[in-house]
Amino acid sequence: xxxxxxxxxxxxSSLCSAxxxxxxxxxxxxxxxxxxxxxxxxxxxxxxxxxxxRQQSENTASSLxxxxxxxxxxxxxxxxxxxxxxxxADPEGGLFAHPLGPTTAEExxxxxxxxxxxxxxxxxxxxxxLHVPDIDYxxxxxxxxxxxxxxRDWSQKHSRHVPILVMVELKDRPIGPEYTQPVPFDRTLLxxxxxxxxxxxxxxxxxxxxDIRKNHTSLxxxxxxxxxxLLDDVRGQLMFALDNTDAKRNLYLEGNPSLxxxxxxxxxxxxxxxxxxxxxxxxxxxxxxxxxxxxxGFMVRTxxxxxxxxxxxxxRSQLTKALLSGAQFISTDYPAPRTEWSSYxxxxxxxxxxxxxxxxxxxxxxDMDVE
Numbered sequence: 001x002x003x004x005x006x007x008x009x010x011x012x013s014s015l016c017s018a019x020x021x022x023x024x025x026x027x028x029x030x031x032x033x034x035x036x037x038x039x040x041x042x043x044x045x046x047x048x049x050x051x052x053x054r055q056q057s058e059n060t061a062s063s064l065x066x067x068x069x070x071x072x073x074x075x076x077x078x079x080x081x082x083x084x085x086x087x088x089a090d091p092e093g094g095l096f097a098h099p100l101g102p103t104t105a106e107e108x109x110x111x112x113x114x115x116x117x118x119x120x121x122x123x124x125x126x127x128x129x130l131h132v133p134d135i136d137y138x139x140x141x142x143x144x145x146x147x148x149x150x151x152r153d154w155s156q157k158h159s160r161h162v163p164i165l166v167m168v169e170l171k172d173r174p175i176g177p178e179y180t181q182p183v184p185f186d187r188t189l190l191x192x193x194x195x196x197x198x199x200x201x202x203x204x205x206x207x208x209x210x211d212i213r214k215n216h217t218s219l220x221x222x223x224x225x226x227x228x229x230l231l232d233d234v235r236g237q238l239m240f241a242l243d244n245t246d247a248k249r250n251l252y253l254e255g256n257p258s259l260x261x262x263x264x265x266x267x268x269x270x271x272x273x274x275x276x277x278x279x280x281x282x283x284x285x286x287x288x289x290x291x292x293x294x295x296x297g298f299m300v301r302t303x304x305x306x307x308x309x310x311x312x313x314x315x316r317s318q319l320t321k322a323l324l325s326g327a328q329f330i331s332t333d334y335p336a337p338r339t340e341w342s343s344y345x346x347x348x349x350x351x352x353x354x355x356x357x358x359x360x361x362x363x364x365x366x367d368m369d370v371e
Contacts, residue, residue: 029207029228030299030328031361032162032370034354035346036082037074038303038331041129041147043067043138046113048105053135055108063307064131066333070140071147072154075164078335079353079371082165082301083151084243087127087144087193089172089183096180097122100134117142127196133180144193148200151238155205159236162354162371163207165329167279167301168193168264169243185248194263197240207239209259209276218258218273227297231370241265241277241301270298277301283322294326294359301329304346308333314342326359 044067045053054061074080090096097120102113116138122128127144130137141147155161170193172182183189197206207229209219216222242249242264249266256262258273267279270293278293280286283302290300304319305311311334322330332346348355353371356364 027231027356027361027370029163029231029234030294030297031357032231032354033323033326033328033330033357034081034162034165035304035330035332035335035348036080036084036165037068037335038084038306038333039066039086039131040068040071040074040080040083041085041139041141042131042136043140045136046101046105046138048110048113049101049135051110052101052105052108064136065308066311066338068140068333068335071150074335075154075158075161078347079351080335081162081354081371082167082329082331084167084169084331085129085141085144085147086131086169086171087129088133089170089185089189089192090122090128091125091183091189091192093125094123095183096128096130096133096137099137100179101137121146127193132175133182135175135179144196145200148197152200152205155236155238160371161236162231163234163237163239165301166238166240167243168240170248172248185251187251187254190248190252197263201238205237206263207234207237208263209265209274210261212276213258213260220258220271220273220275223276223297228299239265239277241279242267243279245279280327281306282318283325283327284318287321287325290325290327291359294328294357297360299329300325300327301331302327304330304332305334305344310334311338311344312341314344316344319346324358326357328357 045064050061068074071083105113121142129141129144129147130139141150170185172184174181213219213222216225240263242252245267253266253274265277266274267277268274277299279301280290281303283290290302293300302322302325304322310318334345337343337345349367352367352369355366356368356370358366
């Protein structure tokens with residue numbers, strides 16, 4: 001009888017221990033929520049170019065009327081933990097060195113524009129970082145390598161930061177025959193892009209698809225079976241993701257459908273073998289889908305605002321949905337407000353850098369800073 005009693009008590013104790021461990025289980029990477037910037041490299045358009053643009057299209061000018069401080073300042077002052085870089089191929093160098101904007105402004109009799117590349121970085125071969133050739137071309141980091149170096153240097157000085165997501169959008173669509181004609185991306189250029197990443201970072205600085213997939217047959221299977229690593233195991237690292245969901249993404253997946261050997265995650269259909277991370281821009285219309293993906297263990301990036309609309313009228317409805325959706329990465333153009341418009345800005349309560357995810361965690365202080 002005593003043996004039976006102690007066996008029952010041991011079983012109860014074991015169950016209790018398991019429950020307590022589960023209740024206090026450390027956070028995984030996907031169980032947090034962070035804020036980051038959209039077009040993180042973008043500077044405000046020079047007033048002369050902006051005036052020339054307004055004369056052509058007031059709506060376009062208004063939608064482009066935003067800019068950011070340098071990347072390191074975004075990380076340190078505003079706690080941003082996601083950035084987005086628009087990348088153009090320039091294998092010969094010089095393709096974007098002489099934009100039309102200053103010439104157009106001069107022809108209209110507008111004030112002259114200082115040289116935006118005094119060190120001649122745009123004359124050298126390699127990937128360039130800018131928004132729209134000839135129009136919205138001013139960048140705090142003119143080259144992809146320079147952007148990566150700034151991120152690396154900050155990361156090395158703050159080695160316990162939660163992982164930083166670096167979204168990369170490959171751009172090659174011309175905006176008109178009279179403007180600079182971008183170089184189309186092919187497989188060779190995609191591999192060259194990875195080479196530039198590895199010229200700055202070691203692979204152990206990165207969270208790669210191979211790290212997550214391990215021995216599983218697909219990335220999707222790994223996410224649904226084992227999930228993402230513990231947050232404490234990936235502090236100080238970076239995760240790269242491809243913004244594109246077009247033919248360039250498909251080209252990147254060719255020959256490696258589960259991203260075998262690749263550096264960047266891709267946004268694909270939920271049933272795709274590479275499914276792990278999703279770009280879903282609209283948290284209002286796609287709210288239920290985002291929550292469903294987050295509950296399954298996937299990661300999502302969504303947007304709190306776009307085209308300066310929300311900031312101009314202090315509209316926080318999309319921001320509220322983004323926060324409640326559980327998307328791990330929330331993108332904004334406003335880590336700080338444009339006070340001449342409104343007080344609209346996207347920050348967590350109390351200035352937290354990273355907080356427990358509102359969908360994939362339970363019984364956590366929503367205002368706790370987990371960085």
